[in-house]
Amino acid sequence: MNLILDYYNYWIVVFLMMTGFYIVISANNLVKKIVGLNIFQTSVFMLYISMGKVTGGTAPIVVEGVTQYSNPLPHVLILTAIVVGVATTAVGLSLIVRIKRAYGTVEENEFENKDDAI
Amino acid sequence: MAEFIDLVLLAMLALTALRVIFLKDLFAVVMLFGIYSFLSALIFVNLDAVDVAFTEASVGAGISTVLMLVTLALTGRTEKENKRSTVLPLLVVTVTGAALIYGTLDMPPFGDPNNPIHQHVAPRYIEESPKEVGLPNMVTSVLASYRGFDTLGETVVVFSAAIGVIALLGVRRREDLAAEESGFLTHHVLRVVAKMLIPLIILFALYVQFHGDFGPGGGFQAGVIAAAAFILYALVFGLPQAFSVVGAKFLQLMASFGVLLYASVGLYSMFKGGQFLDYSKLAADPVAGQHYGIIIIELGVGITVFAVMLSIFYAFGSQVERSNVK
Amino acid sequence: MLEQHLAVLPIILPLIAAPIALILGRSLLSWGFATLISGLSCFVSWQLLVAALSEGVLSYAVGGWPAPWGIELRVDAANAFVLLAVSAISTLVLIYSKDSIEKEIEKSKHTLFYTAHLLCLAGLTGILITGDAFNLFVFLEISSLATYTLVSLGSDRRCLTAAFRYLVMGTIGATFILIGVGLLYMKTGTLNMLDLASRIHFYESSRTINTGLAFIMVGVSIKLALFPLHMWLPPAYTHAPSAVTAFLASTATKVAVYVMIRFIFTIFGADHVFNEMGMDLILMALAIVAIFKCSYMATVQSNVKTVLAYSSVAQIGYMILGVSLVSVTGLMAGLIHIFNHALMKGALFMAVGAVFYRVGSVDIKAFRGLGKQMPLTMAAFTIAGLSIIGVPLTVGFVSKWYLVTGALEQNNWMIAALVLVGSLLAVVYIGRILEAAYFQKLPEDTDPSTVKEVPWLMLAPMWALVIANIYFGIDTSITTEAASSAAEWLFQNNNVQEVSQ
Numbered sequence: 031m032n033l034i035l036d037y038y039n040y041w042i043v044v045f046l047m048m049t050g051f052y053i054v055i056s057a058n059n060l061v062k063k064i065v066g067l068n069i070f071q072t073s074v075f076m077l078y079i080s081m082g083k084v085t086g087g088t089a090p091i092v093v094e095g096v097t098q099y100s101n102p103l104p105h106v107l108i109l110t111a112i113v114v115g116v117a118t119t120a121v122g123l124s125l126i127v128r129i130k131r132a133y134g135t136v137e138e139n140e141f142e143n144k145d146d147a148i
Numbered sequence: 149m150a151e152f153i154d155l156v157l158l159a160m161l162a163l164t165a166l167r168v169i170f171l172k173d174l175f176a177v178v179m180l181f182g183i184y185s186f187l188s189a190l191i192f193v194n195l196d197a198v199d200v201a202f203t204e205a206s207v208g209a210g211i212s213t214v215l216m217l218v219t220l221a222l223t224g225r226t227e228k229e230n231k232r233s234t235v236l237p238l239l240v241v242t243v244t245g246a247a248l249i250y251g252t253l254d255m256p257p258f259g260d261p262n263n264p265i266h267q268h269v270a271p272r273y274i275e276e277s278p279k280e281v282g283l284p285n286m287v288t289s290v291l292a293s294y295r296g297f298d299t300l301g302e303t304v305v306v307f308s309a310a311i312g313v314i315a316l317l318g319v320r321r322r323e324d325l326a327a328e329e330s331g332f333l334t335h336h337v338l339r340v341v342a343k344m345l346i347p348l349i350i351l352f353a354l355y356v357q358f359h360g361d362f363g364p365g366g367g368f369q370a371g372v373i374a375a376a377a378f379i380l381y382a383l384v385f386g387l388p389q390a391f392s393v394v395g396a397k398f399l400q401l402m403a404s405f406g407v408l409l410y411a412s413v414g415l416y417s418m419f420k421g422g423q424f425l426d427y428s429k430l431a432a433d434p435v436a437g438q439h440y441g442i443i444i445i446e447l448g449v450g451i452t453v454f455a456v457m458l459s460i461f462y463a464f465g466s467q468v469e470r471s472n473v474k
Numbered sequence: 475m476l477e478q479h480l481a482v483l484p485i486i487l488p489l490i491a492a493p494i495a496l497i498l499g500r501s502l503l504s505w506g507f508a509t510l511i512s513g514l515s516c517f518v519s520w521q522l523l524v525a526a527l528s529e530g531v532l533s534y535a536v537g538g539w540p541a542p543w544g545i546e547l548r549v550d551a552a553n554a555f556v557l558l559a560v561s562a563i564s565t566l567v568l569i570y571s572k573d574s575i576e577k578e579i580e581k582s583k584h585t586l587f588y589t590a591h592l593l594c595l596a597g598l599t600g601i602l603i604t605g606d607a608f609n610l611f612v613f614l615e616i617s618s619l620a621t622y623t624l625v626s627l628g629s630d631r632r633c634l635t636a637a638f639r640y641l642v643m644g645t646i647g648a649t650f651i652l653i654g655v656g657l658l659y660m661k662t663g664t665l666n667m668l669d670l671a672s673r674i675h676f677y678e679s680s681r682t683i684n685t686g687l688a689f690i691m692v693g694v695s696i697k698l699a700l701f702p703l704h705m706w707l708p709p710a711y712t713h714a715p716s717a718v719t720a721f722l723a724s725t726a727t728k729v730a731v732y733v734m735i736r737f738i739f740t741i742f743g744a745d746h747v748f749n750e751m752g753m754d755l756i757l758m759a760l761a762i763v764a765i766f767k768c769s770y771m772a773t774v775q776s777n778v779k780t781v782l783a784y785s786s787v788a789q790i791g792y793m794i795l796g797v798s799l800v801s802v803t804g805l806m807a808g809l810i811h812i813f814n815h816a817l818m819k820g821a822l823f824m825a826v827g828a829v830f831y832r833v834g835s836v837d838i839k840a841f842r843g844l845g846k847q848m849p850l851t852m853a854a855f856t857i858a859g860l861s862i863i864g865v866p867l868t869v870g871f872v873s874k875w876y877l878v879t880g881a882l883e884q885n886n887w888m889i890a891a892l893v894l895v896g897s898l899l900a901v902v903y904i905g906r907i908l909e910a911a912y913f914q915k916l917p918e919d920t921d922p923s924t925v926k927e928v929p930w931l932m933l934a935p936m937w938a939l940v941i942a943n944i945y946f947g948i949d950t951s952i953t954t955e956a957a958s959s960a961a962e963w964l965f966q967n968n969n970v971q972e973v974s975q
Binding site for chain 1: 150154155158159161162165166168169174177178181184185188191192195196197198199200203204207208211212215216218219220222223224227228230232234237238240241242244245248249252253255256257258259260261263265266269270273274278284285286287289290291295298299301302305306308309312313316317362363364368453460463464467
């Protein structure tokens, strides 16, 4: 029981990560791949934020009379990672727009047949 | 109680993510992603990461979702049936997931204040940063000062994204766009509401920009919110109209300027005899120096993020207009 | 004043120059500026290597915050050595780009090309110098985003799908690294590499740490295109503009190899990774398969850029093979090959780009008769090709020599033999191209007067690399000294140091 209380959060987060990862590698549509990539990354962010939590703590902004704060460092890292994520998404989506214009499709199996991509 | 809310939110996230796998309607997929992003922002609030939640809500649920929707408008909204085998992906995911679950078994328990990460490095941020850096918001202190180099890198990542999107989709001039095709000029209610909202959004962005030292917020969130105001303007009044307010070329200049502003603080502190980005050297009093430094670099971040987000929206928006004209 | 800031300059020079290059706007202006900045960072890297060889480690606390609270930059013999190779190649490629991209990238995008190149350089140098595990991720993403952009500037539409595949795989790799770093952080509470190394010690048999190690290794393996995670590399290198391929092939994957070396040796400790986890056997097996499978793939391609791309994956196999020998000589062979392979592949891809400049194709058929028409370009290609094969008096021979020596030290005749057999495959794939160039006639429908030598701004950097190939092949003292002191340093510092609190 203790094991479950200690780790349930991480287990669900792992499940979410793997769902996102599965969407990335199994989706045939490129937009869906990008959605999967975002779900994958957002779930990794949850892993970081979960480890920063202190039971009974509050947000790391100084308030009179509070002594227990959650850990600010994971928050900082994830702020950066979110920005990196949106940057990748923007570039990925513009590639998709160009691919659609060049090939007329965004379904992976269709353009692999059209151009014998290596 | 917090644990219970956490559990409910996580369950909702799991359902949302699973639904995405099986849906073929991409519009619904993107909407579900928006929901996923919002739910995770709620989890972040619940786990005390208010700054992160703020960013996730404005970026994941806001900018990312909007960009995905624009892309769908150009590429079609249904995924075609295909006969891809799901065996290999399932195998890869199962192995990876099993490895991670195996890794969780030695993890420090969730929420325990005695965990290594709460004992090493972070205590200084929590105990000393209000004195050393002088800001109540520890996340801002760590982000802008202790790990200011990461944040410079982050600003450059955003700048790189703009370079990528512009290289791929191109910059369009105002003359290239057909004015009458754009916006919702006949929707009077929309126009009036937008006119009322836009100043308020910009005001809020400024508040977030300069209040980030004390509460959640900072340059990144402010930049995104300010960009949202202009995106709303462009949606309602049309891209050509928005171009005449802020042109695409001018935005490129702004994006560069933000990065340079940030870096110049670093160079100036080198000039003053400190290390790169050592804000303590900016003023006679080190804590005051930290404060000046953080205000300037946050401004740099805000300017770059605003300019880049708007540039990206312009680039995607121009593509939609172009396909409409055809 | 700049003396003390030496360690931070190679990162911030290109980083600050990138937005300025964008503002400059004009193609020629941004070219000159980017080349100048790249040359300056090359000079700084040289100074850093000299300083690192004489003084040992240079540490720099960004923002004045001491590690582990702030971000530390660390320069030692190993990364200064790779840094010099990266910035030198970047400068040569930039000189080469001016004429090369004229034919491959439309005029309006030239400034964006130079900006992206500078961003990529800043990212790569950041990865090399940083002493902070999360900061490494940030710079990794800067260089990756710039790389996706550069690849997508190609003239063939297939560059788009190649860039997309690269983006998806690259992001998966980066996310794996992020997960791995997160697990390490969770267990140790720190992100500083040195501090991590000392604290990991307490937990070495922990399942969380080992999972973190596995995720980082897989993530880095994607980035360095280790077989079988190399699928993004051949299309990306084939369809990117020639100047981009020349730059990426000789820098990006090498930096990832260095990251792997750094994680193995300075963070986890070679003893733990190799002896306890047995990862040397996995790496060795993958490296050998990479050498044979991809060398074979290189022999059956018709596009010369694809041939060289597969050859790159095989050559990365040699580097990893060196690392997996777990000896100073083996590691030294790996490090030397990072440097040497940059020289060879840079020259080869530049020569191929020159052929594209004149003939407009890089198919093997397009090389027919070029030995007579473009003698200088093809001579450069030939010498660099011989270097890939490992002929004496070229740098390729030096790499193979140390690799074989390292294998023989352990009486591993099998590995030594496999390295030599792998070279025979290189004879086949390079030989096919040389045969077309020297023993076949120019196709009758091409006008011989249009196929002539390329402008000297393309020839000069190409030949600079060719001469380096021969020079460092004959006078091996500089490279071996740097690589051996780097390798010894990595092995010695394996016993973990404490960070003062």
